[in-house]
Amino acid sequence: MDINIQNLTIDFPTAQGTSQAVRGVSMKIGREKFGIVGESGSGKSLTARSILRLLPDSAIVRADALTFDGIDVMRADESAMRAIRGRRAGLIMQDPKFSLNPVMTAGAQIEEAVRAHTKAGRREAREKAIDLLAQVQIRDPRRVADAYPHELSGGMGQRVMIAMMLAPDPELLIADEPTSALDATVQAEILRLLDNLVSSRGMALVLISHDLPLVSHFCDRVAVMYAGRVVEELKAADLAHAKHGYTRGLLECLPTLSQEKRRLNVMARDPAWLA
Amino acid sequence: MATPRLKALAATAASVPITLFGLVLVTFLIGRVMPIDPVLAIVGDRAPADVVAQVRLELGLDEPLYVQFWIYLGKLVQGDLGRSVMTSHTVVDDIIRFFPATMELATAAIIIAALLGIPIGVLAAVKQGSRIDHVIRVITLAGHSLPIFVLALISLLVFYATLEIAPGPGRQNILFDDMVPTITGLLTVDSLIAGEWEVFWDALAHLVQPAGVLAYFSMAYLARMTRAFMLDTLKGEFIITARAKGLSPARVIWKHAFGNIAVRLITILALAYAGLLEGAVITETVFSWPGLGQYLTISLLNADMNAVLGATLVVGVTYLAFNLLADLLYRLLDPRVR
Known part of the structure; x- marks a missing residue:
């Protein structure tokens, strides 16, 4: 499994002309934990979703190359894309309150993911769903399977979401700010869970976040995006030696527990970064 | 809970x-x-x-x-609504005689309306902005703005007078009058129970045109509501989840998106049905359909107050009952309310 993105641009038509959301992004992702960091509107989510071709209908996508394991995502037909979506690559979104279907039970949603890609019967899918719920460390999987999303906490909902996306054993998991909507304590649990599952299954992970230290902690490599471009790509361990002004600025804005109380830095944005 | x-x-x-x-x-x-x-x-x-x-x-x-x-x-x-001056029957007897005709008409109309309106509403939402969406918009807009008597008269002119493919006004051919015993009061059902196929086909043929005209308006309403609900729901994040799971477009649309609006649609359907039960007055008049609407109109013009009050009450109670039904169904079917 490898992903190759070369010179990806994503435009949206607006009343005033086109707005360029992604402007020439290139990245290669292998079987690794890859982080994409950037602020809101930097194009990180769009870039990741373009791999599954799950962009809004109005998006105009161009790329010199956009391939998933050699499959040309730009030209693949819908059924070829459906063979990738879910089956080979899953997507976890920010808030389970919105990303789970409110009128289907958690179990039914996981069973559906199982049955979409295997020949499992109803009962078999149900057993698999309960097994998956146990794997995401839900203590009472049978009860949760019969619960509707509004009856679950955010952390539980996100576990259901993870279980659902792991159901067909994908090779890649795209996690788009999977913990931003959760409480701080739950965040750590969910990330640890994701990390364990990804490692034990030998999956690739694309973790999208605006939290630079978190991403560098969990990932092997990090791409920093700003205004639709990758401004810097580096090994997570080398983050302290980041060269780009934006990355450095982000790091300098972080409060630490060890230093004396003082005003935090405010990022000074260099217009040259937009070029 | x-x-x-x-x-x-x-x-x-x-x-x-x-x-x-x-x-x-x-x-x-x-x-x-x-x-x-x-x-x-x-x-x-x-x-x-x-x-x-x-x-x-x-x-x-x-x-x-x-x-x-x-x-x-x-x-x-005590179930006494007085006596009608016009028919010299008790108002209750009159209502028992006339109301089933209205029910038959409204039921046929709501079935046609739902079978057409809901799918085209879904289609318009899925193909938003496309040519088919525009065509559907024009059709439904006409349904909202065209007065029903105009459509009814045009329909009679075209299908009855010119093309001669539809039977004329009325509920059945007078040759078949009183040929089947009244059980439900719904002529199509009673003729089936009696096994009188000729009567059934005649009753059905008479029903199609007024029901179709009546259905057009509910169809337009249902289609517009369905489209609006679907557009709203298709924007949901869980739709992206469903697609990310690799589900077929049909399953994403019908199971995930439509599944979320079905309960709201049932409520709307119940209220639209109630509206048809009370609001078929003009259609009944144009098609000489011997239903409650016609009874009410004629009673009013003859100052037959017992009949007017009785029929109005029946309409009101029906509306109330369907409101209640819609409310209960909503509570019963939506897991978020349950």
């Missing part, structure tokens, strides 16, 4: 008698303050003064209004 739900149900149930009482009161008052003299309707305008006075006394019209209301209410709870 159960207590607030029971409370809400109890509140809904408690509101029913209050609404019913209000309905009776308002209907009664409107009937009495209208500048129509029910005595004149009975005795005619050439009757001598002492006859007029006597009839007025018999009808209890000399009593104060609240006493009259009390008497009316007392009879009402």
